[in-house]
Amino acid sequence: MPVSPPRPKGPPLNALRAFEAAARLGGIALAADELCVTPGAISQHIKTLEQWAGVKLFERRAHGVELTKAGRELAPDFTAAFDQMGLALHALRRARPQPAITIAALPCVAQLWLPRHLTAFRLAVPAVRLSVVALETPPHLKRELFDCSLFIRDPEETATGIVLARDEIFPVCAPAIAARLKNPADLSGEVLLHDAVWSGDWPLWAEAAGLASQGFSEGPRYSLYGLALEEAKSGAGVLMGHAGLVDAALARGELVRPFAESVATGKALVLDMPSRPAPSSQAARFCEFLVQNGAG
Amino acid sequence: MPVSPPRPKGPPLNALRAFEAAARLGGIALAADELCVTPGAISQHIKTLEQWAGVKLFERRAHGVELTKAGRELAPDFTAAFDQMGLALHALRRARPQPAITIAALPCVAQLWLPRHLTAFRLAVPAVRLSVVALETPPHLKRELFDCSLFIRDPEETATGIVLARDEIFPVCAPAIAARLKNPADLSGEVLLHDAVWSGDWPLWAEAAGLASQGFSEGPRYSLYGLALEEAKSGAGVLMGHAGLVDAALARGELVRPFAESVATGKALVLDMPSRPAPSSQAARFCEFLVQNGAG
DNA sequence: GCGTGACCTTAGTTTTTCTAACCCAGATTT
DNA sequence: AAATCTGGGTTAGAAAAACTAAGGTCACGC
Numbered sequence: 001m002p003v004s005p006p007r008p009k010g011p012p013l014n015a016l017r018a019f020e021a022a023a024r025l026g027g028i029a030l031a032a033d034e035l036c037v038t039p040g041a042i043s044q045h046i047k048t049l050e051q052w053a054g055v056k057l058f059e060r061r062a063h064g065v066e067l068t069k070a071g072r073e074l075a076p077d078f079t080a081a082f083d084q085m086g087l088a089l090h091a092l093r094r095a096r097p098q099p100a101i102t103i104a105a106l107p108c109v110a111q112l113w114l115p116r117h118l119t120a121f122r123l124a125v126p127a128v129r130l131s132v133v134a135l136e137t138p139p140h141l142k143r144e145l146f147d148c149s150l151f152i153r154d155p156e157e158t159a160t161g162i163v164l165a166r167d168e169i170f171p172v173c174a175p176a177i178a179a180r181l182k183n184p185a186d187l188s189g190e191v192l193l194h195d196a197v198w199s200g201d202w203p204l205w206a207e208a209a210g211l212a213s214q215g216f217s218e219g220p221r222y223s224l225y226g227l228a229l230e231e232a233k234s235g236a237g238v239l240m241g242h243a244g245l246v247d248a249a250l251a252r253g254e255l256v257r258p259f260a261e262s263v264a265t266g267k268a269l270v271l272d273m274p275s276r277p278a279p280s281s282q283a284a285r286f287c288e289f290l291v292q293n294g295a296g
Numbered sequence: 297m298p299v300s301p302p303r304p305k306g307p308p309l310n311a312l313r314a315f316e317a318a319a320r321l322g323g324i325a326l327a328a329d330e331l332c333v334t335p336g337a338i339s340q341h342i343k344t345l346e347q348w349a350g351v352k353l354f355e356r357r358a359h360g361v362e363l364t365k366a367g368r369e370l371a372p373d374f375t376a377a378f379d380q381m382g383l384a385l386h387a388l389r390r391a392r393p394q395p396a397i398t399i400a401a402l403p404c405v406a407q408l409w410l411p412r413h414l415t416a417f418r419l420a421v422p423a424v425r426l427s428v429v430a431l432e433t434p435p436h437l438k439r440e441l442f443d444c445s446l447f448i449r450d451p452e453e454t455a456t457g458i459v460l461a462r463d464e465i466f467p468v469c470a471p472a473i474a475a476r477l478k479n480p481a482d483l484s485g486e487v488l489l490h491d492a493v494w495s496g497d498w499p500l501w502a503e504a505a506g507l508a509s510q511g512f513s514e515g516p517r518y519s520l521y522g523l524a525l526e527e528a529k530s531g532a533g534v535l536m537g538h539a540g541l542v543d544a545a546l547a548r549g550e551l552v553r554p555f556a557e558s559v560a561t562g563k564a565l566v567l568d569m570p571s572r573p574a575p576s577s578q579a580a581r582f583c584e585f586l587v588q589n590g591a592g
Numbered sequence: 593g594c595g596t597g598a599c600c601t602t603a604g605t606t607t608t609t610c611t612a613a614c615c616c617a618g619a620t621t622t
Numbered sequence: 623a624a625a626t627c628t629g630g631g632t633t634a635g636a637a638a639a640a641c642t643a644a645g646g647t648c649a650c651g652c
Contacts, residue, residue: 013309077384088373
């Protein structure tokens with residue numbers, strides 16, 4: 001009858017969060033990414049939790065971790081608990097004196113697509129406070145405190161996402177370069193500008209345009225699409241343009257389309273929001289505004 | 297359009313727990329007690345949370361804190377979330393390789409009432425692992441990871457508690473002292489032994505026995521009932537006995553009841569368990585065992 | 593067979609959290 | 623009206639936790 005430790009210590013909440021993320025996403029690296037820490041931190045959290053609970057939660061394999069039976073059975077409970085917590089947190093954020101709308105967006109969307117719409121919305125609703133966070137990967141809206149997200153992605157992968165515009169691509173370049181491009185085959189002599197994450201754009205288009213995709217992966221890569229766009233404007237080469245991201249530059253004449261060929265990538269500009277958007281909130285109004293006006 | 301901080305930091309979970317406890321219990325000191333930290337820590341947590349959320353949650357008054365409107369509206373959401381988390385944690389604990397039954401009990405119950413029953417249960421279920429934690433105040437079974445609790449308390453104050461035995465009190469003392477006690481009035485010349493937390497016992501009994509409660513608060517106080525019991529056995533004075541706690545000593549003849557008068561205190565030995573006890577678990581079996589055999 | 597990808601481990605640093613000791617204001621007593 | 627008591631706030635420093643960075647391991651694919 002060990003009248004043991006004075007009082008069993010409370011559970012390590014951060015470790016639970018780490019476990020939940022790792023279990024849901026199926027990997028330590030992915031969880032680390034979601035929680036914005038290094039994989040080592042997640043690994044340690046999980047070890048702490050396993051020790052605290054006295055249960056092995058993950059099977060460590062060389063090529064990734066796998067949930068044990070216990071882990072597989074327990075994970076949904078924790079997911080449910082953190083979902084509930086997320087609801088409470090959203091409520092908390094909404095209670096602020098002057099609630100701001102926080103938008104998560106792909107950097108290029110934030111830079112090239114959003115500004116117009118933010119300006120228009122501010123005209124319609126003057127007192128609103130908006131802030132934008134640029135992220136490479138879409139956040140979990142139930143967990144992270146964003147009011148909505150705007151990403152170019154496969155529309156299938158979200159349950160609640162709304163397609164604002166299908167993604168289409170076509171080459172764009174400065175007028176001076178366009179002057180010497182009569183047809184797609186002329187591209188062989190030109191510098192092709194690439195976005196680091198959309199490296200498949202040029203081969204995809206080339207194939208659709210009836211060219212061998214051979215050689216379409218060569219050329220400078222930019223980690224930000226906005227950067228590549230600036231380079232294109234200043235005549236550094238030909239960029240694969242995404243409709244929604246280049247139309248402002250096209251309208252201003254800074255860039256032109258040398259060819260008519262346009263290819264759908266299968267992705268789309270997707271607006272997503274937490275499954276239970278605060279009704280009648282400014283965030284809901286903003287999303288509605290985008291749906292009405294965002295296609296343009 | 298501030299493309300501000302890289303990624304808004306996740307919510308401080310420990311601060312949320314502190315807030316939830318303080319809101320539910322209605323005070324910082326109480327929350328500190330539940331979470332086993334100093335009030336200063338809770339206070340800081342709440343400040344951190346208020347800062348993170350940008351919302352005042354508590355109104356600081358000189359004589360205790362009070363929830364603000366926002367706090368009052370938000371608290372139930374967090375309570376729900378932590379309840380859910382508690383369920384998940386219980387499931388986690390149950391998943392251990394050899395699950396142990398952890399019992400929370402009042403120190404005197406752990407010392408004077410439980411041992412017999414633990415022994416009996418071990419006979420019935422040999423392989424079981426039991427551990428006992430002595431606590432002054434009943435734990436929140438939804439939060440703290442006990443499988444059941446055994447406290448002498450008002451049965452009304454629990455929703456799920458099961459009364460094992462009504463609490464009755466009567467004087468007990470060593471046989472040598474009993475020899476000179478013919479009727480209650482003889483107590484006036486005796487040393488009365490008191491338990492620190494049950495200081496009302498003697499006056500209550502005295503009144504029921506038709507004596508003026510005058511003078512029944514005098515005498516040595518012991519912070520542990522078990523200590524007072526030992527003193528009574530060795531002839532230090534007359535103790536107010538609680539039926540369930542002294543019957544073993546009575547059976548062994550170490551103590552005797554000089555008078556027949558017995559008074560119900562309105563409290564009872566209450567067995568409580570988490571609202572959703574694991575069906576078919578060892579913990580459930582133990583509780584059932586106590587209900588069957590615990591009255592004796 | 594060698595590179596690669598995904599993860600683990602460890603040591604050391606940074607950050608958070610906690611405590612201890614003190615101060616305050618309003619109630620409650622004296 | 624003064625003293626006390628109660629429930630909290632504040633602060634510096636100590637303790638504990640979390641995080642990062644760097645190096646290591648194992649399996650897979652080319």
